[in-house]
Amino acid sequence: MHPILSKSTYLYGLQCIKRLYLYKKHYHLANPIDETNQAVFQTGTDVGELAQSLFPNGVNAQGDEPYHSEKTAKQTAALLANHDVIYEAAFIYNDVICAVDILVRKNNTYYAFEVKSTTKLKPQHIEDAALQYYVLSNAGIDLADFSIVVLNNEYVRQGNLNLDALFNPISVLKFLDDKQVFIAENISRLKKVVWLKSIPEVEMGGHCNSPYECSFTQYCLSQSPQELVEEIELDNAINVNKEAWVEFSDELQYPLHFFDFESISYALPEFDNSRPYQQIVFQYSLHIQKKAKSNFIHKAFLGDGVKDPRLALIKQMIKDLGKKGSIVVWNISFEKTVISKLAIDFPEYADELLALNERMVDLMNPFRPNRKIVLSEAFQGSFSLKAVLPIVAPELSYANLNIQEGGTASFKYGQLKEMNELEKTQVRQDLLDYCHLDTLAMLKVWEKINELV
Ligand code: SF4
Incomplete structure (x- = not known):
């Protein structure tokens, strides 16, 4: 069956159910993507691709597909038969599709690595890893460890990039177990949001910028009741x-x-x-x-x-x-x-x-x-x-x-x-x-x- 949630949409839903709904049902209402946003995405992609070289000779399960889909999940399952290092390894469980940046098999146990283009581990990275751990474990992948790979801001480049020194993998496995029960609850709550017949009402607030800037701010602002602002003549005197x-x-x-x-x-x-x-x-x-x-x-x-x-x-x-x-x-x-x-x-x-x-x-x-x-x-x-x-x-x-x-x-x-x-x-x-x-x-x-x- 076609997955209902992805890792991104699950995280959008945790931030704001309206964001999740708009993304799934009214994507055309998203803010236009400007050059600066694009540069941020590109940085993420460049860092992710470079980190793959930490585990060379892997195969990419996503191939030329623009998004992770059932096809990527099938491709991952097929590749697992003969390959020990898979990039963008996708799995589906409970209608949720997740792709882990790098999946490594050693002695029949698996190690997952999710790459972030930040220099610090952030709370949202744990939510992200917890969902992936849930999907991968339930899809039959026995994970011995799960690491978030961040950039080491103390690394000083001299000559070619030294990837082992540039990247800093941080094991987050110890945080993930406790979160599993909430994940199942969140998934069922968020699926109900996707099935709603109309846009849920959520007022704008601090959550619109945290942990990420929402991509529907312009739409929501246009829908907010405009307070009557009286034109106040400001005194220019200095x-x-x-x-x-x-x-x-x-x-x-x-x-x-x-x-x-x-x-x-x-x-x-x-x-x-x-x-x-x-x-x-x-x-x-x-x-x-x-x-x-x-x-x-x-x-x-x-x-x-x-x-x-x-x-x-x-x-x-x-x-x-x-x-x-x-x-x-x-x-x-x-x-x-x-x-x-x-x-x-x-x-x-x-x-x-x-x-x-x-x-x-x-x-x-x-x-x-x-x-x-x-x-x-x-x-x-x-x-x-x-x-x-x-x-x-x-x-x-x-x-x-x-x-x-x-x-x-x-x-x-x-x-x-x-x-x-x-x-x-x-x-x-x-x-x-x-x-x-x-x-x-x-x-x-x-x-x-x-x-x-
Ligand atoms: S702008 Fe704020 S209220 Fe609107 S969808 Fe985004 S997070 Fe939700």
Whole structure:
């Protein structure tokens, strides 16, 4: 018989029965899949495929099928006769189909491995494993162990990836037994949901983003009764506590260096001397102003999207930032952490790098509401540059840029190596424009508040 639930739909049902129902019966109502979602899926696939090499010479039971189906389950059963390592090994029990990423047989006992592209074991991984254990055990697979394979974030790549060091299998068998009785109950509850005649009513709440972001949020939002929001006219007036601002600005020393990094994190360390998910800086923008109200000069660095950008970036950054004058950033902890990390990974530059951290000043601080230095009702409690800029320097705007926030910048940078020359030229320009505006915005905000004072 055709399975009613899969591992994914079972987990959707645990999160929210409405999600399960919508997925099964009204899939067309799902949020559109954007490029960033696709990149996340692709990361999962890449990590899963690489982990298969931990157990070489296996056969893939899924073949060219896009989904696990009864066909994959039949194929698995056939392969078990002659193969000890099976990838995507699918089983059906109690109308539920599950495929385990890697199934290994040694001396007639089985070991299951489920690969996750995270660096930590999470509670939802246990739910996932518990369902697989239930299906596999009841389908006659005698499991001696069940492991979740995560990435080891302490692994530092040197040369080819060392898979034994990169992957960290964690046995979760001890957690699975206790969960079995609930699984049978959950399955029968969730099957009844699938048989419902209409969409179950569930209000939106914290569960919509936990443990995963639901793919039907746009639909549910469109169905929620809209509260009547009165258009409140926000007061754009900017109130500056002059004394406190002067005290803050006295800390800054010319030449001022308005500075901002962009970074990318690769699940699988792309370069030597890097770890899974490490933030790799690939770009910066720098506006330098030698004295108050003087003209400024702009400098920038952007990696090529292929080679490790860090060493070239370090060398140019040290030169561009010189030896004196404040380095003005927005949200100091990110820039300081990145520089400290670079100092560890490139110890020959550690002294010069750490000296940059000593000169750093956070322009965001005076905008924190609790500091009461620069306040405006129109900031709406936020102190991000994107919230402050339209009020303080409305002549500058991100709205016309092709890249408008950091997440898109890293995604686009990650895509550069796949692009043709024309696309590459455009995206490089978009990246330069975006980062340029970040530091120009800081400079303008600084000047505007000084003018007010
Ligand atoms: S958006 Fe929230 S309420 Fe709607 S289906 Fe998803 S989890 Fe359920």
